[in-house]
Amino acid sequence: MLRPVIVGVDGSAESLAAADWAAREAVRRERPLRLVHVWNWHPRQDGEPATAAQRHLARRALRQAEDRIRRSCPGVALDDAQVEGPATAALLGAADEADVLVLGSRGLSGFTGFLVGSVALGVVARAERPVVLVRAGEEAADEHVLAEDGGASTRTPYRDVVLGLDLGDPCDEVIEFAFEAARTRGARLKVVHAWQPPSPISLGPGDIGLVDESRQAEEWLGFMTAVLQVWREKYSGVEVTETVTEGRAQSVLVRAASGASLLVVGRRITERPAGPRTGPVAHAAIHHVGCPVAVVPHE
Template identity: 70%
Template sequence: MLLPVIAGVDGSPESLAAACWAAREADRRRLPLRLVHASDPRPRRTGGAFGTAGPGERARSPLRQARDRVRAACPGVPLDEQQAEGDATAALLRAAEQSEMLVLGSRGLSGFTGFLVGSVALGVAARARRPVVLVRAGEEAADEHLPAAGGGGSTTTRYRDVVLGVDLDAPCDELIEFAFESARTRAARLRVVHAWQQSSPFGLGPGEIGLVDGPLRAREWHGFLTAVLQVWREKYPEVEVVETVTEGRAAHPLVRAASAAGLLVVGRHLTGRSPGPRTGPVAHSVIQHAGCPVAVVPHE
């Protein structure tokens, strides 16, 4: 059975943008789409008094709004809806378990200031065992494509790059496969970025790249990156791959690359290196600052 792409909706502009992005992604991957709304069963105040509408009635409006947007944008995508009761984070985490990916909205101010991520989106991205894609308000289909010849938006030009951040100390198949598949379904170029930092002589272990000058060290890392990606190039021969190796912290080159990208893909360790749910410093930084949708892919 094909797992659906799931979009969490609440009627906000960012969740409606996320629903439309999820519909386009479902269409690209030939998957069904499911819209999920988590409604709080407790009564709420309306105009100074508690509203009398039941949870089902309150849920129908966000679902109806999202359904109407999706039907207008991608009329051919198989679509169903689900109302989930209770805490939104818990409900979305349960939904994610049965999804190919979960798509959520994030409050984005602009490509320069990046995301203002709500507690629900950040909490889900930090805990989910399936990929979570965060989409800012205002994201449109044309934003995924290169501009037209005259500089205006277009949905018929080539897709923008998919950018993948790779940690060569622990490359993982789930993350790399997600990025290659995302590039394949778009016929987009995949730009793979690895950032390395100069090691202390006391931190070197057997087989590690030694303390050599910067250019030679960069070439060594580039060769390692090429070797890691070789099996994926063979599996996805139609995907054009561009490799970038840079010295420094990973978040900065990823945010720069994301400024011209259609999707940024980063990883999150399922086995946390610190107590409690965390997205990790690189994922957290790019979620806050990247100007395109960000996919957070969990891995061991």
């Protein structure tokens, strides 16, 4: 049985944008779509799991999302579910059943980034399946290049999919997700690696730190080409560009994702004393990148 694309909905603008994006992704992946509403339930003394008002609001939020999706993606196989909170735990449970989990994030004005709620951050930090965060206001045309007259269109080609690749830890799960995203869109895949001059205790893969500094970018690019070779062969129909840039990974990726249809980054699954974390690169991406961001967990 195919895993569904699952999206959390609560009636907010950001969750509705996420639901629309998730429906389009389900069509691209040829997967069913499931809408999930979570009651932020705090048990009452009598043990009643939800009031009539809560049930009504849940049904209304789901119906609102369903109506939008039926209009925009009438062919998608769709179902819904109501689950009891707390929200982070409930969505993590949903993620375990998902091909990909989609959540919304609220846009902020100017260039200050995006407000990502504690629930979304908690899910991203702990999920063992890919999670995509979609900003409020995201529309189908935003995934496509502008038309010749400069207007928005869904009939033009998709914008690039951007993969932030850590060549110090090039994980198959992250690379495959990005190639598959590019394939289903017919989009170009732009692979980006940010490098900094190595410290005396960290020479980098292939002892790149031993190479003259003026040639290190060339060495990183050669290493990237070698890492991607098997994926280029597997996804021979995907156009790939490779870029290595000196600088902090967070800043490089935010710039590279400008104008993209999707940014893909990885997150290592670790148990730290202070609890799971998104990591600095994923953290910067989900707060400051305007396009949808896929965070792919890996060992």
